[in-house]
Amino acid sequence: MFHSYRRLFAVPHVPALLTWSLLARLHIGGLPIAVTFLVAGWTGSYALAGLVAGALTVGTAVGGPVRGRMADVRPNDRILAGSAVAYGAGLAGLALLPASLWWAALPIALVTGLFQPPSAQIARSLWPRITSGPTRQTMFAAEATLQELLFIVGPLLAAAIVGLWGGRAGVAALAVVACAATLGFAWALRSAGYARPPAPEASVPVGPRRSLLADRRIALIIVMCALTVAGLGGVDLVMVAWSREIGSPGLAGGLMAVYAAGSGVGGLLAGARGGAPRLSLRSFGAALGIVPLIVLVPPVLHPPTPWLVAPVLFVAGLAIAPTIAAVTERLGEVAPPHRRGEAYGWMATGITGGISVASPVTGWLVDLGGISAGVAGAAAFTLAAAAVSLLIPAPPAAAGAPTDGPPRSAPTGTAGPPRPPDAPSA
Helix, strand or coil: CCHHHHHHHCCCCHHHHHHHHHHCCCCCCCHHHHHHHHHHHHHCCHHHHHHHHHHHHHHHHHHHHHHHHHHHHCCHHHHHHHHHHHHHHHHHHHHHCCHHHHHHHHHHHHHHHHCCCCHHHHHHHHHHHHCCHHHHHHHHHHHHHHHHHHHHHHHHHHHHHHHHHCHHHHHHHHHHHHHHHHHHHHHHHHHHCCCCCCCCCCCCCCCCCCCHHHCHHHHHHHHHHHHHHHHHHHHHHHHHHHHHHCCCCCHHHHHHHHHHHHHHHHHHHHHHCCCCCCHHHHHHHHHHCCHHHHHCCCCCCCCCCHHHHHHHHHHHHCCHHHHHHHHHHHHHHHCCHHHHHHHHHHHHHHHHHHHHHHHHHHHHHHHHHCHHHHHHHHHHHHHHHHHHHCCCCCCCCCCCCCCCCCCCCCCCCCCCCCCCCCCCCC
16 A cells, blocks of 8 residues: 555655645644634633634635735745745734734734734645646645644644743744745755746736636535535634533543544555545545444433444544545645646635634534534534535546656746646536
């Protein structure tokens, strides 16, 4: 099964580019924890802390497509370096803010979110330029799998720093991590010769640009992403609520780790197998895996036991990373090659929106009908995402397109190498 991964990491520059792009995203999962503890320490209110963390999220969501569009037309290494400086300065401002001026954290967080480095957008726009065929599928699966690990490591890192040195140290440390890793990714792009985005093809019409959301396929993919993430986020929130209800809040971390472990195993297997990914099949797998949890938690099952829930969570997680990999790859196929950064920016906005919707809806369902109702809501979100996936047309086979391996020409300088022929739009 490791033949696919050996083939992937034999592609020039892939190990460095993938490593630095992931490290540049390490801070994202832990930052809300650090900001929440920081503001709650100032004000004694988790509601106010949530407002500040929410302002950071809103800024990130609004800026996603803008940063992605910039990455489509400007040197990516400069964009990363500039955004790293601005983002780091904003986080440093939060960390150094006097407690008496806590209200200033709201506008600072909002503006800081606007400058979050577009590491994910740039990386996902790059993979179709340097891989193709089965190697491209392995690339997206590997990234999705490693991203799952970041969702575990990032919050653990933030919690450890906050626990030892407090919220200020947590925000400051994540600012350093974000800046250093983003600058490392910029250096890797420049060293590999991929600092500049690909030039638009001669067939691209000149004139006002239509919104990418006017393309039905892209709009459906964004909606699917939002619904999928809302469902997956709902499962995490339900596990936290259940753990608190039974008086073992530490259990939530273990259950979420089991869920992520299942996703990691599924991602590794998906990256090793050949053949084009079947988006709808993977999406329905992620959705149906959640359904059995409805009858394994209160008020349906008394007393509930982690020994029943944990195996089901592991099995439910098996389809998560493969689904994320498939939808990410599909978006790269249907988006115009010279606007992939913007497309992935909209994807980031959809994901952020899904997370924002999951929290209040899941909390309301838990209050209304218990833990089981919260799980049912999460399953409904993912089933809706799977239904949307049926509306997304599959891309036709590329006649004469390369089926595997890296581009035929090595990159030179910073202008970016010739890329393999793009897969046609679905």
